[in-house]
Each structure stands twice: as C-alpha cells, then as structure tokens.
Amino acid sequence: MNDNQLDDLLNAPLIAVADNGFSARVTARARRQRLREQVPFLVAVLICAAVVLPFVPLRQITAAIAPLLTGMPASLAIAALVLTFTAERALTQR
Amino acid sequence: MSPEDIRLRRGGDSAAFGSLVRQHQSSLRGFLLRLTRGDHALADDLAQEVFIEAFRKLGQYDGRGSFAGWLYAIAWSRFRMAVRKRRLEALDEEDVPDSAAPASGGSEARLDLEKAMAKLAPAERASLTLCFALGMSHEEAAMALKLPLGTIKSHISRGREKLKTLLAGWERNER
Numbered sequence: 001m002n003d004n005q006l007d008d009l010l011n012a013p014l015i016a017v018a019d020n021g022f023s024a025r026v027t028a029r030a031r032r033q034r035l036r037e038q039v040p041f042l043v044a045v046l047i048c049a050a051v052v053l054p055f056v057p058l059r060q061i062t063a064a065i066a067p068l069l070t071g072m073p074a075s076l077a078i079a080a081l082v083l084t085f086t087a088e089r090a091l092t093q094r
Numbered sequence: 095m096s097p098e099d100i101r102l103r104r105g106g107d108s109a110a111f112g113s114l115v116r117q118h119q120s121s122l123r124g125f126l127l128r129l130t131r132g133d134h135a136l137a138d139d140l141a142q143e144v145f146i147e148a149f150r151k152l153g154q155y156d157g158r159g160s161f162a163g164w165l166y167a168i169a170w171s172r173f174r175m176a177v178r179k180r181r182l183e184a185l186d187e188e189d190v191p192d193s194a195a196p197a198s199g200g201s202e203a204r205l206d207l208e209k210a211m212a213k214l215a216p217a218e219r220a221s222l223t224l225c226f227a228l229g230m231s232h233e234e235a236a237m238a239l240k241l242p243l244g245t246i247k248s249h250i251s252r253g254r255e256k257l258k259t260l261l262a263g264w265e266r267n268e269r
Binding site for chain 1: 109111112118119120121123124125127128138141142146149150157171203204207222223226227228254257258261262
C-alpha cells in the first residue's frame, strides 16, 4: 500500500452510525439527571423554610407590606419588572 | 455550530440539547467505536456519558475551539477512564475481536483498515481518526487529546507507518 492509497482510506469519513433512538435516550437521561440534581436543593430549601417559618412574624410583615403593594409606586415597579422579564425572554428566544 | 448557537443552548433547554446530540451523535459514536476497537455497547455507553457530561458542563465551553473538538476531548478523557477501569488495552493484539471492523457499510479495504487500526495504540488511533476521518487540524487534535503538538505529529507518523506495514498485503490481496 502506498501513501496515497493509505491517505484515501484514512480520509474517508467514519461510517455513519444510525441514531436508533440514541439521541432520545440521552436527552431523557440528561433531563432525569438535572431533576435529580435539583431535588436535594429544593428539599433543603423547604426544610429551611419549615424550620424558620414558625419564628417569622407573618401577620406583622403582611400588615406592613399590604399598604405598600397597593400603592402606585409599587405597581409601577412590578409592571417594569414584568416588562423587562418578558422582553428579555423574547430576545433570548429570537 | 457557531459559538452563538452554543450560547443560545446554554440555557439548559433539553430540547435544544437534543438537537446538539442528534447533530453530533454519529461522528462521536464512530470515533468511540474506533477507540474501543468495534465494541458497539461500550462505545454507546461512553457516548452517552460524554453527552451527559457535556450537558452539565455546557457553560464551561468558551466557544474558542470547535464544539465537536470539545466533545472529542470529553470522549477521549472518558475513554481513558474506561481503559483504566476495565483494562481494555490489556488485551493482546492477537485478541482483537473480529467485531473490530464495523458490521456493515464498509468495503473490503475499509474493513481491513479497521482491523489494522485496532492494532494501533489508542493515542495513535485517536490522532489518525481526528486528523484524517474527522478533518481536524493537528492543533485541534492536540487540544482535544490534551497532548503536545509534537506528540500528535509523532503519533500520526508512527501510526501511518504501522498501518502501511499491517496493510502491506492488502494491495496483493486486492489483485
């Protein structure tokens, strides 16, 4: 075998491997893995919340915040946040 | 795939990740099939691990080299881990299985090439495959295999010489 023949053989692309559901299996496994990674974090957050909640003066906080939320400045701030988030999502998806 | 595409897919959207897998699965599995000397099951297991690792580390891909090169780098590292774990290369050259050649779709010459390839050292197989069949430059192959450029060049040169010796009878048999 001379150099040219060897080069021709080596340069030939690898034989195509049929997908046969491989991509779907990998994607499903990636999704499951992500979920598994997120669950411990969510559980930890819930446990922390459950521990802290009894000590939080919820009534007093609600009473203090309610008048602020119904006011004009708070409504404008929330509207600005929603608009920014929507615009950012639209730009990312484009 | 442009770096822009990769950036858009970094959001972790699994559907977008699926399209990346579909795009690269054939070449990656082909590369691993050659590294594992035709062991389809092992090549597919490793390919799955490569894609899962890529999914987790997509944020670390800086877009400087090609995305395929980045995938091959993960594949090479996974293959080396498997070799250490399963002592794949402890097999004698004579023990190379007949499945070292792809089951279908290859000419006689290609089947002979695959059998000869199976007798090369893993780094020689990987260097030759990346630089010839997968069309990467020597620099890209050096990055993917995390080897110095000079080492890649000597793997290619040594691998070619071995192949020429192993395939010496090929021309005669063809006639």
